[in-house]
Amino acid sequence: MEGNHTQTEFILLGITNSPRAQMPLFVLFLLIYIVTLVGNVGIVTLVRVSPSLHNPMYFFLTHFAFADICYSTVISPRMLADLLSEDKTISFSGCMMQFFTLAFFATLECHLLAMMAYDRHVAICQPLLYVTIISSRVCWQLVASSYIFAFLSAIIYTWCTFGGSFCGPNRIDHFFCDVVPVLKLVCSDTHSSEMVIFAFVTINEVGTSVVILLSYISIIRTVLRMCSAQSRARAFHTCASHLTAVALFFGTAFFMYLQPLSSHRSLDKVASIIYTMVTPMLNPFIYSLRNKEVKGALAKCRSRFFSHWQQKSFVIQNTSGSSQVRKPMGH
Known part of the structure; x- marks a missing residue:
């Protein structure tokens, strides 16, 4: 996959050059990363x-939470280490692998969000056929196809980004190896690569967003025909979490990748922080705080845990108490 390049390593310039800001940013992003891991692992476990x-x-x-865990882990540890280190070099193969993994999980999340929208569409618009249409086999087929398509897309993105000639500067003006700052270092003509990347980003992001849009248009039409106001409120409530996650992810993704290379500005780093770190942190809260089913399951797990802990403590106390009153033998 490595193209005609002469660079063996790159230098990531990071988020800021200010020494005073590095430690506060390290603490902030470390907390964000920890919350991201705890929240998403908690969702999967629950x-x-x-x-x-x-x-x-x-x-x-x-699967969406798993993608968030991996997505954030591709970026955060390296970025945290760079905030505390003067050596911010990354090898050519390391940079390429970081980009490939990021592209893979970003594409996967696009497709998973579209599947979740389609699932809500069937649940609300065709409730009697829901079990038949969204069967366990269909779920596995949809998820497997998403992983395959994300893998193939990531290969194409990586080839187009790193397949050129890197014979000039090696300083990447970013805190990870992203398509825009890397392509700026390519010595050869990147027009064809940019067009291929733009086409596949359009297929992935616009294509999946169209599926989401059509699903919610159908959902809105069905909900508005419901006679009961309570039923309408309940239907909208089941979609609120997913819509919030879609707005966060696609809003920043469209800003980053559906604009010409020359149009990118300094706000790109802020947008990148939002979609690589902040959004994966917020998703577990979006799906737990605004979802009655998740909150109900969490409450049951909590009560079951405390009940088990109290029973165990009671057994231990009774065991220790009976051993204390037992008289020693031989006296």
Whole structure:
């Protein structure tokens, strides 16, 4: 996959050059990363142990949370280390691998969000056929196809980005190896590569967003025909979490990747922080704080844990108490 390049390493310039800002940013982003890991691992674990959440929507959500974990882990540890180190070099192969992994999980999230929208569409618009249409086999087929398509797209993105000649500067004006700052270092003509990348980004982001849009147009039409105001409110409430996640992810993604190379400005780093770090941190809260099913499952797990802990403590106390009153033998 490596093209005709002469560079063996790059230098990531990072988020800021100010020494005073590096330690506060390190603490802030470390906390964000920890919350991201705890929140998304918590979502995956909760869905696994709660029978009430064993349905297609939460099956897709576990893969989405897994993608968030990997997505954030590709960026955060390296960025945190660079904030504390003067040596910010990254090898050519390391930079390429970081970009490939990021492109893979970003594309995967696009498709998972589209699947979750389609799932809501079937659940609200065709509730009697929901079990038949969104069967367990169909869920696995949809997720598997998303992984395959994301893998193939990531290969194409990586080839177009790193397949040129790198014979000039090696300083990447970013805190990770992203397509725009890397392409700026290519000595050869990048027009064809940019067009291919733009086409595949359009297929992935615009294509999946169209699926989401059409799903919600159908959902809105169905909900507006409902006679009961309570039913309409309940239907909209089931979609609120997903719509919030879609707005966060696609809003920053469109800003970053659906504009010409020459149009990118200093706000790109802020947008990158939002979609690589802040959004994966917020997604578990979006799906737990605004979702009655998740909150109900969490409450059941909490009560079950405390009940088990109290029973165990009671057994230990009784055991220790009986041993204390037992008289020693031989006296």
